[in-house]
Amino acid sequence: xxxxxxxxxxxxxxxxxxxxxxxxxxxxxxxxxxxxxxxxxxxxxxxxxxxxxxxxxxxxxxxxxxxxxxxxxxxxxxxxxxxxxxxxxxxxxxxxxxxxxxxxxxxxxxxxxxxxxxxxxxxxxxxxxxxxxxxxxxxxxxxxxxxxxxxxxxxxxxxxxxxxxxxxxxxxxxxxxxxxxxxxxxxxxxxxxxxxxxxxxxxxxxxxxxxxxxxxxxxxxxxxxxxxxxxxxxxxxxxxxxxxxxxxxxxxxxxxxxxxxxxxxxxxxxxxxxxxxxxxxxxxxxxxxxxxxxxxxxxxxxxxxxxxxxxxxxxxxxxxxxxxxxxxxxxxxxxxxxxxxxxxxxxxxxxxxxxxxxxxxxxx
Amino acid sequence: xxxxxxxxxxxxxxxxxxxxxxxxxxxxxxxxxxxxxxxxxxxxxxxxxxxxxxxxxxxxxxxxxxxxxxxxxxxxxxxxxxxxxxxxxxxxxxxxxxxxxxxxxxxxxxxxxxxxxxxxxxxxxxxxxxxxxxxxxxxxxxxxxxxxxxxxxxxxxxxxxxxxxxxxxxxxxxxxxxxxxxxxxxxxxxxxxxxxxxxxxxxxxxxxxxxxxxxxxxxxxxxxxxxxxxxxxxxxxxxxxxxxxxxxxxxxxxxxxxxxxxxxxxxxxxxxxxxxxxxxxxxxxxxxxxxxxxxxxxxxxxxxxxxxxxxxxxxxxxxxxxxxxxxxxxxxxxxxxxxxx
Ligand code: SF4
Numbered sequence: 057x058x059x060x061x062x063x064x065x066x067x068x069x070x071x072x073x074x075x076x077x078x079x080x081x082x083x084x085x086x087x088x089x090x091x092x093x094x095x096x097x098x099x100x101x102x103x104x105x106x107x108x109x110x111x112x113x114x115x116x117x118x119x120x121x122x123x124x125x126x127x128x129x130x131x132x133x134x135x136x137x138x139x140x141x142x143x144x145x146x147x148x149x150x151x152x153x154x155x156x157x158x159x160x161x162x163x164x165x166x167x168x169x170x171x172x173x174x175x176x177x178x179x180x181x182x183x184x185x186x187x188x189x190x191x192x193x194x195x196x197x198x199x200x201x202x203x204x205x206x207x208x209x210x211x212x213x214x215x216x217x218x219x220x221x222x223x224x225x226x227x228x229x230x231x232x233x234x235x236x237x238x239x240x241x242x243x244x245x246x247x248x249x250x251x252x253x254x255x256x257x258x259x260x261x262x263x264x265x266x267x268x269x270x271x272x273x274x275x276x277x278x279x280x281x282x283x284x285x286x287x288x289x290x291x292x293x294x295x296x297x298x299x300x301x302x303x304x305x306x307x308x309x310x311x312x313x314x315x316x317x318x319x320x321x322x323x324x325x326x327x328x329x330x331x332x333x334x335x336x337x338x339x340x341x342x343x344x345x346x347x348x349x350x351x352x353x354x355x356x357x358x359x360x361x362x363x364x365x366x367x368x369x370x371x372x373x374x375x376x377x378x379x380x381x382x383x384x385x386x387x388x389x390x391x392x393x394x395x396x397x398x399x400x401x402x403x404x405x406x407x408x409x410x411x412x413x414x415x416x417x418x419x420x
Numbered sequence: 421x422x423x424x425x426x427x428x429x430x431x432x433x434x435x436x437x438x439x440x441x442x443x444x445x446x447x448x449x450x451x452x453x454x455x456x457x458x459x460x461x462x463x464x465x466x467x468x469x470x471x472x473x474x475x476x477x478x479x480x481x482x483x484x485x486x487x488x489x490x491x492x493x494x495x496x497x498x499x500x501x502x503x504x505x506x507x508x509x510x511x512x513x514x515x516x517x518x519x520x521x522x523x524x525x526x527x528x529x530x531x532x533x534x535x536x537x538x539x540x541x542x543x544x545x546x547x548x549x550x551x552x553x554x555x556x557x558x559x560x561x562x563x564x565x566x567x568x569x570x571x572x573x574x575x576x577x578x579x580x581x582x583x584x585x586x587x588x589x590x591x592x593x594x595x596x597x598x599x600x601x602x603x604x605x606x607x608x609x610x611x612x613x614x615x616x617x618x619x620x621x622x623x624x625x626x627x628x629x630x631x632x633x634x635x636x637x638x639x640x641x642x643x644x645x646x647x648x649x650x651x652x653x654x655x656x657x658x659x660x661x662x663x664x665x666x667x668x669x670x671x672x673x674x675x676x677x678x679x680x681x682x683x684x685x686x687x688x689x690x691x692x693x694x695x696x697x698x699x700x701x702x703x704x705x706x707x708x709x710x711x712x713x714x715x716x717x718x719x720x721x722x723x724x725x726x727x728x729x730x731x732x733x734x735x736x737x738x739x740x741x742x743x744x745x746x747x748x749x750x751x752x753x754x755x756x757x758x759x760x761x
Contacts, residue, residue, distance in 0.1 A: 068670070071743035094686065101688060103745020152430075165426045174609070278683075280743045395753040396430065396437050406686055416747055 066102075066280055074284040075107050081291035082111045087243050088290055089379055091233060092119035092250030093407025094278050100416030102280035112287065115242065115379035116412070118232050119250055121197045122149045122405035123377060124332045129225045130155035131362035132355075133194045136223060137168040139358055143186065144223075145179035146194035148172045153401045156366045160194075176201075176208040183212065183220035192354040195224040199256045202226045202343055203317040206324035209352055221354035224345060227330050229253050230261040231341035235332075237269045242379045246290035248283070249275040251305045256321075258313025262301045270299045277305035324349055333401065334374030371400035376409050383413040390419045436753055438647075459582055460505040460644070463575055473577050476511035478502060479570035487530065487564055490604045491619030494567055495534035497695060499541035499549075500624045501646070502571040507626040508642045508698065510581035510633065511573030513545060519553040521566040534565065545624035547571070579633070583660035585640040590729040591707035592665060593700045595628060595714060596621070596722040597673040598650050602692035603681045618677040623696030628719045635713035638703035645699055648752040651690040653699050654737045655751040661701075665737045667727030667749070690739075691752045701729060 090096055096116045099105055105114060118124050134155055137144035144160070151161040151172060164170040173179050176193050183191035195205045205222065212220040233247060249262055254275040262273040272293035276286030286304045293300060303309050321343070330342025345353050371393070372386040383389045383402070393399040395411055402410035413419075430437050447455060454462045461478035465471070482498045492500075499516065506513040518538065522531065542549055549569075604620040625644065632639055641661070645653035650672070658665045674689055682689045696719055702710050707725055714720030727739075737749040 066742035068742055068744050075744075097686070100747065101741070102743055103739075103741045103747040104743070105745075106747075107743070107745050161428060162426075165428060280741070280745075284743070415750055415753060418748065419750075 070281055071107070071284060074281065074288050078112065078284065078288050078291060079109045081288065081295050082109045083295065085111045085113065086245040086291065086294055087113050087115055087379075088246045088248060088287060089115040089117045089236075089244050090119075090248040090283075091117040091229060092248075092253065093123070093405065093409070093412070094252065095119075095248055095250070095276065095283060096409055096412045097407060097416075098278045098280060098283055100412050102283075104280060104283055107284075108287070112291070115244070116376070116382075116409040117236070117247075117379055118332065118335060118377040119198070119229060119253075120377075120402070120405050120407040120409065121201070121227065122153055123373065123401045123408050124227060124232075124334070125150075125153065125196050125225055125401065126331045126333050127156045127365045127367065128331065128362070130160075131157070131365055132360060133223060134158065134160060134163045134168070135360035135362040136192050136194070136354055136358055137163055137170050139360065141189060142358065143169045143171060143182065143189050143191045144194055145171045145173045145182055145191060147174075147196065149405045149407075150194060150196060152398060152404045154368060154398060154404075157363065176205045177211065180208050180212045180215070180217060180220055183217050184215065187219055190219050190221060190357070192221045192223055192358070195222055195226060197226055198229050198250075198253050199321070200252045202325060203256065203321045206320045209324055209349060210320075212352070218351075220352065221357055222345065222352050223354040224325070224343060225330070226325065226343040227332065228327070228341050228343065230257070230265065231338050232332060232335060233262075233265055234269070235335050235338045235341070236378060237265065237271065239378070244271055244379070245294055246272045246274070248286050248290065249273050249301075251275060251277045251282070251308055254303075254305070254309045254313065256314050256317050259301045259303055259309065259311045260313075266299045266301050272299045273301045275301070275303045275305050275309050277308060332377075334377035368399050373400035373402045373410070376402050383410040384417070384419075386410070390414055436751055457582070460508040461511060461573070463509050463511070471577070474575045476506050476509050476573045476575050477570070478505040479568065480505060481566060481568040483563065483566050484605060485563060486605075486608055487534065489608050489620055491600075492622035492695075493534060493537050494565060495537035496541045496622050498567040498569045499538050499545065499547075500622050500695060502569040503545045503547060503624045503626055504644045504695075504698075506571050506573035507624075507629040508581070508644055509575060510579045510629070510639075510642065511575045512630070513547045513571055513573040513626050515548055515550045516542065516569050516571040517551045517553075518549050519568040520555070521562050521568075522554065522556045523562040523564050524556055524559045526564055531565070534567070541624060545626055581639065581642050583641055583643065583657050586657055586661035586663050586665075586701040586729045587640065587703075588663055588729055588731045589704050590640060590701045591704050591725050592654070592667065592727040592729065593702055593707065593711055593714070594650065594672065594724055594726045595625070595698045595700075595720045596696075597675050597678065598645070598694055598697065599678040599682065599689040599692035600675060601695040602649070603678045605693075606685070607681060618675060618681070621694055621696035623719050625696065625698050625719060628698065628714060628717050631713045631717050631720075632700065632710050635710045636702060636706035638706045639700055639710065640703065641701035643699050645694050645697060647693050649689070649691040649693060650699060651688075651737065651749045652752050654749065657699075657701060658737050659735050661729070662734050664730040664733050664735070665727060666730045667737065667739045669739055669741045671724050671726045673722045673724055690749060704728070
């Protein structure tokens with residue numbers, strides 16, 4: 057038995073060294089965006105913000121798949137779940153996300169058959185075990201989860217499971233980063249790029265961000281020392297007025313990513329436009345099933361018409377996801393809106409920025 | 421909000437929603453001074469003048485899935501959980517009841533295994549199961565097997581242990597590594613089978629408590645951090661005693677495999693359930709001798725002082741992280757884990 061906390065990625069002395077170098081490099085105010093919710097949580101859990109000198113400002117970005125799912129898509133998932141005789145399976149985090157009128161959890165309490173699964177393969181198993189019940193997997197996620205969804209769909213095909221369907225609202229990260237820069241709404245001096253997504257896509261998709269928009273990108277791991285080092289690398293670039301894509305998380309990410317996983321993903325999905333909460337419709341930022349796999353498409357098999365969408369009154373999730381405000385600037389934060397009674401999805405997901413501030417921050 | 425007026429799974433997560441449910445739905449209609457203590461067990465005197473030893477009384481239901489997991493099963497859990505609730509008010513546990521709600525179709529061999537492990541756990545804890553009840557419900561009306569146990573024990577005269585007794589300067593002692601039970605159970609959930617070389621820590625802690633009480637008359641608070649984890653127990657103590665608690669991340673024992681599983685699942689081990697650990701608040705001058713006594717026992721080998729009671733910020737728990745940052749450790753909000761005990 058060992059105590060992991062005193063090990064290489066959490067070494068106090070190494071952290072002090074990095075903090076000293078960050079302090080030395082932080083000559084002017086910079087806004088660094090951690091794109092991914094896992095980074096947001098890591099920053100909070102390890103108390104990283106408090107270690108950074110005042111000029112270094114961390115912004116949270118749109119990298120929480122639950123948070124960026126639109127009300128329209130959640131409403132549609134609920135409508136699918138409410139079909140007679142249908143089972144809808146999804147990840148636990150999706151259950152409490154409020155749609156326009158209710159959440160999947162409430163739909164379940166009202167009688168819809170909604171199941172939480174830990175992996176898409178479980179929903180294939182569920183379909184196989186209940187051959188007379190259509191099982192729809194409500195698939196949310198980024199490039200990290202899309203290959204596993206693709207794999208489970210192919211598995212269903214191989215096993216001849218014909219009652220398995222997918223309602224996929226997958227999204228791609230780099231187009232969202234570009235959309236943020238295009239809007240010009242917040243100044244972003246550097247991106248802390250997501251480690252897990254980059255394991256799949258590699259470093260190349262970030263090149264246009266560095267080249268065309270002049271914004272440095274560093275792909276970081278999620279351990280506290282990874283995050284600190286990522287910040288230090290970004291500051292070094294900004295100090296030298298460079299804009300390059302660097303990989304801090306070299307133990308996990310290769311420049312070419314994981315071609316096999318991408319091949320799997322694009323065998324089943326093709327790039328499409330997608331609606332993002334807070335960012336609107338971003339061209340080429342989503343994935344939809346290829347025509348060959350139409351038989352698995354829940355939207356084709358079960359045409360539903362959810363009631364007209366409506367936004368959560370007073371919720372500023374969109375602004376939070378764009379890095380325009382921090383959650384405490386939302387008047388509802390920690391008052392009307394808490395993880396138990398979330399008003400917006402950013403307060404639901406464990407990776408959500410509002411939930412992160414609530415769980416780990418001062419709450420006022 | 422009419423939509424919210426149903427019981428949701430989150431009401432059973434052990435977090436704040438569970439607390440609210442108890443505080444709003446149960447305490448007001450049943451109100452009485454003993455219930456109002458809201459400790460792990462109710463403690464009351466049988467004599468009119470309140471003298472002599474007092475009785476501790478508690479009950480708990482167990483709905484763990486799967487019924488058996490690495491390091492234990494629902495039977496061991498049902499005995500240890502209730503024994504520990506008694507031990508956490510300083511009582512010497514004596515007798516337990518056991519009630520079973522059994523789903524039609526449960527293999528008899530499963531039931532027998534559970535009963536056997538209850539016998540073993542009872543023997544280990546030195547208590548007896550003296551009464552019980554059985555109900556069988558239709559298939560689908562229960563998930564295999566639910567077990568309820570209630571227990572009574574005696575609190576020695578003059579001994580006062582309670583969540584409201586922590587004082588500034590006291591030491592906070594943890595009896596061993598955190599998160600083992602939660603991760604062991606989760607790793608065997610259907611669909612989530614991951615390789616975790618981790619066993620549940622489910623164990624009766626009355627022996628450990630006896631040793632601690634023998635080592636010092638100044639043990640002030642005892643809590644077993646079950647659902648909601650260490651973070652929730654520390655917050656309860658901070659709130660009840662109206663003090664702050666400052667802990668050091670590097671002093672908290674954590675097994676490699678629990679750490680790795682938490683990283684994979686995005687969990688914070690501070691919130692993961694334990695079933696064989698306790699956290700104690702002890703007067704500073706006695707902390708080392710209590711610690712030494714704990715370390716000499718089977719379930720306290722890894723015990724460590726993890727922090728101290730401070731004046732400010734009252735009602736809050738602060739942690740200095742391994743990399744030197746500071747964070748607030750709030751009570752568990754929402755659900756981090758599916759129901760596990
Ligand atoms: S605090 Fe709640 S209401 Fe405000 S932006 Fe976040 S999720 Fe929306």
